[in-house]
Amino acid sequence: MYRTEALTEADRLMTVCNSCRYCEGLCAVFPAMELRRSFDEGDLNYLANLCHSCGACYYDCQFSPPHAFAVNMPVALAAVRADSYAAYAWPGALRGLFARNGLAVAVLAALSVAGFLFALGGKPAAGGFYGVMAHNTMAWLFGAVFVYALVALWMGVRALWRDSNRLIPVTANPAALWQAVKDAASLRYLDGGGVGCYNEGDQPRDRRAHSHHATAYGFALCFAATSVATLYHYLLGREAPYLWYDLPVLLGTAGGIGLVVGPIGLLVAKFRRDPAVADPARLGMDVGFTAMLLATAVTGLGLLVWRGTGAMPALLAVHLGVVFSLFLTMPYGKFVHGIYRFVALVRYARERQMLEAGEIEG
Amino acid sequence: MSLHTPHDVLVIGGGNAALCAAIAARRKGASVLVLEAAPKFYRGGNTRHTRNMRCAHDAATETLSGPYTEEEFWDDLLRVTGGQTDEELARMMIHQSKDMLHWIVQQGVRFQPSLGGTLSLGRTNSFFLGGGRSMLNALYITAAALGVEVVYDAEVVDLDIDDGFFQAASVRHGGQVHRVEARALVAASGGFEANIPWMKEAWGEAAENFLVRGTPYNKGTVLRALLDKGVQPIGDPSQSHxxxxxxxxxxxxxxxxxxxxxxxxxxxxxxxxxxxxxxxxxxxxxxxxxxxxxxxxxxxxxxxxxxxxxxxxxxxxxxxxxxxxxxxxxxxxxxxxxxxxxxxxxxxxxxxxxxxxxxxxxxxxxxxxxxxxxxxxxxxxxxxxxxxxxxxxxxITFTYLGTRVDRDARMQMASGKKAANMFAAGEIMAGNVLGRGYAAGMGMTIGSVFGRIAGEGAAANVSN
Structure with missing residues (x-):
């Protein structure tokens, strides 16, 4: 007996799919499934996080609705995946944030922005960024929330790993990590096995991979911009603001553009998704996180453009408020999908190694 | 609407053979209408449930683990059929299966290495990435891009054939029966395995307890109409796989x-x-x-x-x-x-x-x-x-009774004449090659090879 209906349905589909296996060339989920004859919650959570929701198996399946077997793996795994975010959240007391996640994230973001505006919005523009908020205060505040997010995410990762480690115990190794890095960086399993991905219907013309690359690499570039600026500050004693051609600004601008274009693409794709493979129950969470990324980029770019005007303190406060809440909500929203999917890819890579070495049976 | 626009080639059926015929005919310049009796989800008959095709090849490929010569294919066919095969047709099909491996990929179909649990077929059979429905989806996308018209829920209930010359089909669609004319016909509508009353002719009441592995739309209506109107039958009417x-x-x-x-x-x-x-x-x-x-x-x-x-x-x-x-x-x-x-x-x-x-x-x-x-x-x-x-x-997977064809996939009449403008491909004529028995992937080979031949033949027939 499973804890939830979503898990029960995923287990049912695993039995159907394990006796068919036509989809095993599409992605990693089905080969991973084939290593198991029975499943527990941890296995299903692992498989659900391994699924990239490319949709190919739904359109390729001879048993998808209206067939009586009603096989819809993308939707079943989306439900399990979202539940797994809550199940592994740390501390457990904050699990409830996933229940109405879009609302929770929006409220936290609004409070954060309001707090920063209240504290900083009225400061004079003349003193530059650090006249509005002292650099050390900024570094400590954001360092603290970042470390908190890391700890909370790490605890979640640990819980997922342990939970999915019962039937096939594995220990990660560098080769598996490197394989997972390559698979994640290229979104290897978001291509329907090479045919392309599905989103709006039965034609493999989906562009989500491009939008996702823009978003993820945009985010990485923005993070790099902040990191370089921090190093400039402490190692070289060079303080912000930097000129437009300096590295932090170039990285941040490029990242910011990616982080505008990407999330818009993802949001459009989300609203155009074929209802047959959509997961409306999780719309708030998906949209909430994507909107936060978009807000981060828009407020950051706005700050860059108008940093020389009297609006700077208010713009800085808004940007900082958005970024602060982004970090604060990271362990309690859609952001964890990237982390857990990476963890699943590491496990998958390791299981393939062990299968090839004959340490587990196929 | 498509049903009332005259077309060069009418393809009845919606599976692998039908789509290969439709694509091949369209590529030769013919206008093509495909009538599929099933609704869109159930399109494709038994192709929905397939997963590989058996093609001869002289060397290993990315997805095939070793060579499978024409001679070895022929030996396998001879073995499973116990000799109940038309050698000329079979050898021609096996020869053409080599090129089919490439042709079908050009139509958008993708292969993968053989599946877990079927490794014994990894040398001889090419597995469809994502299975038979994925293969069908690719063919339908290609057909649509070429301008092939497809109507679903369009069951052919009768054929107007005059001394081996196809005139029109009666098609039930949207609560009405339409007369659909075309200059050539490709029948690729499968067997009659889902037609329990017909199965009873050979099995009696026992057929009530048979389960049908494919869709309920394989009723053999077109097969029966063709045989009733003078096409020469082939294959044991009482046999099924x-x-x-x-x-x-x-x-x-x-x-x-x-x-x-x-x-x-x-x-x-x-x-x-x-x-x-x-x-x-x-x-x-x-x-x-x-x-x-x-x-x-x-x-x-x-x-x-x-x-x-x-x-x-x-x-x-x-x-x-x-x-x-x-x-x-x-x-x-x-x-x-x-x-x-x-x-x-x-x-x-x-x-x-x-x-x-x-x-x-x-x-x-x-x-x-x-x-x-x-x-x-x-x-x-x-x-x-x-x-x-x-x-x-x-x-019950499929039935053996079908229409006799020649090496151009042209139907043969019981009178001994060749049909003027009627071709057949797939399960409806599989009995020419596969008189009994089965080996994995042969149904798809028959469908693709004869589908392509039938489509090209029908297009050529029209342009003459």
């Missing part, structure tokens, strides 16, 4: 996941709890193919595969769980069999088992002695609780 599938499967469209291939691991009894055939006679796939017929010949068309705990994990999983019980008597109770008889059947079997070295991948030396019928290989005592059973019924 039947395997033993889980008796709990739905009446139609249970597909691959209801198949059971665990006969070798135990014994098979009928409703009287008695054995009726040597469970160790032959190796997969031949044994897979005979058990449908064997069960069909038993009372009420039901059988039970009985085995014990050590065998449970030795074969591919299937949809329904094995029925388990701690004792043979309890198992009999769950199956509705007489406990005393089942105990005696099992006792007799166990007592007859001789020692041997079990290996289910070869014809091993585990056999019974002094038992009738014997189990000539893989006989191991069934003695370790819990005991398990799968109820099985005949699952």
């Amino acid at each position: 039947a395997v033993a599938i889980d008796a709990r499967a739905p009446k139609f469209d249970g597909g691959i996941i209801t198949r059971l291939d665990c006969v070798v691991f135990g014994i098979v009894v009928n409703k009287f709890a008695e054995r009726f055939y040597d469970e160790g006679e032959d190796i997969w796939p031949k044994r897979y193919a005979i058990w449908g017929r064997l069960v069909a010949q038993q009372p009420d068309q039901i059988g039970y595969i009985i085995f014990d705990a050590p065998s449970l994990r030795m074969f591919m999983p299937s949809l329904y769980p094995a029925i388990g019980a701690p004792t043979i008597r309890d198992l009999a109770g769950k199956l509705g069999l007489d406990p005393d008889t089942l105990e005696r059947t099992l006792g007799d079997f166990n007592a007859a088992v001789r020692p041997g070295t079990f290996d289910h991948t070869v014809l091993d030396d585990c056999r019974t002695e002094g038992l009738h019928p014997p189990k000539t290989h893989w006989a191991r005592k069934i003695e370790t609780a819990p005991y398990y059973a799968y109820p099985v019924r005949p699952g």
Whole structure:
């Protein structure tokens, strides 16, 4: 007996799919499934996080609705995946944030922005960024929330790993990590096995991979911009603001553009998704996180453009408020999908190694 | 609307053969209309449930583990059909299958290395990435891009044929019957395996207990109309390919996941709890193919595969769980069999088992002695609780009766003449090549090769 209906349905589909296996060339989920004859919650959570929701198996399946077997793996795994975010959240007391996640994230973001505006919005523009908020205060505040997010995410990762480690115990190794890095960086399993991905219907013309690359690499570039600026500050004693051609600004601008274009693409794709493979129950969470990324980029770019005007303190406060809440909500929203999917890819890579070495049976 | 626009080529059917014909005809410049009796989801008939095709090739490829020569393909075909094949057609098809491997990829179909559990086919058969429905989707996308028109829920109920010359089809669509004219016909509408009244002509009331592995739309209406209007039949009208599938499967469209291939691991009894055939006679796939017929010949068309705990994990999983019980008597109770008889059947079997070295991948030396019928290989005592059973019924895959064609896929009339403008491809003419038996992937080879020939032939017929 499973804890939830979503898990029960995923287990049912695993039995159907394990006796068919036509989809095993599409992605990693089905080969991973084939290593198991029975499943527990941890296995299903692992498989659900391994699924990239490319949709190919739904359109390729001879048993998808209206067939009586009603096989819809993308939707079943989306439900399990979202539940797994809550199940592994740390501390457990904050699990409830996933229940109405879009609302929770929006409220936290609004409070954060309001707090920063209240504290900083009225400061004079003349003193530059650090006249509005002292650099050390900024570094400590954001360092603290970042470390908190890391700890909370790490605890979640640990819980997922342990939970999915019962039937096939594995220990990660560098080769598996490197394989997972390559698979994640290229979104290897978001291509329907090479045919392309599905989103709006039965034609493999989906562009989500491009939008996702823009978003993820945009985010990485923005993070790099902040990191370089921090190093400039402490190692070289060079303080912000930097000129437009300096590295932090170039990285941040490029990242910011990616982080505008990407999330818009993802949001459009989300609203155009074929209802047959959509997961409306999780719309708030998906949209909430994507909107936060978009807000981060828009407020950051706005700050860059108008940093020389009297609006700077208010713009800085808004940007900082958005970024602060982004970090604060990271362990309690859609952001964890990237982390857990990476963890699943590491496990998958390791299981393939062990299968090839004959340490587990196929 | 498409039904009332004149087309050069009318393709009846919506599976692999139909789409290959439609694409080939369109590529030769013909305007093409495809009529699929099923709704869009169920389009494609048995192609929905396929997963590979068998094509000859002289060297290993990215997805095929070694060469499979034309001669070896021919030997395999000769073996499975027991010689019931038209050698000229078969050799032509096998030769053309080589190029099909490339042609079908050009139509958007993708292959992958063979699947887990079917590694024995990795050299001979090309597996569709994502399975048969994925393959179909690719063909439909290509056909649409070329301008082939497709109408679903369009069942052809009659044909207007004048002395071997196709004039028009009567098509039921949207609550009306339309007259659809075209200058050439490609019939690629499959067999009649879903037509239980027709199956009864050969099997009597027993056919009521048959399960159909594919869609309910394979009624053979077009086949019957063609034969009634003078096309020469081929293939045994009473024969169909039947395997033993889980008796709990739905009446139609249970597909691959209801198949059971665990006969070798135990014994098979009928409703009287008695054995009726040597469970160790032959190796997969031949044994897979005979058990449908064997069960069909038993009372009420039901059988039970009985085995014990050590065998449970030795074969591919299937949809329904094995029925388990701690004792043979309890198992009999769950199956509705007489406990005393089942105990005696099992006792007799166990007592007859001789020692041997079990290996289910070869014809091993585990056999019974002094038992009738014997189990000539893989006989191991069934003695370790819990005991398990799968109820099985005949699952009909396809039928052999079809239309005779020549090497241009042109239909032959019973009068001995060639049809003027009628071609056939796929299961509806498979009996020309495959008079009996089956080997994995051959249905798709017949469909693709003859589909392409029929499409090109129909287009050429129109342009003449």
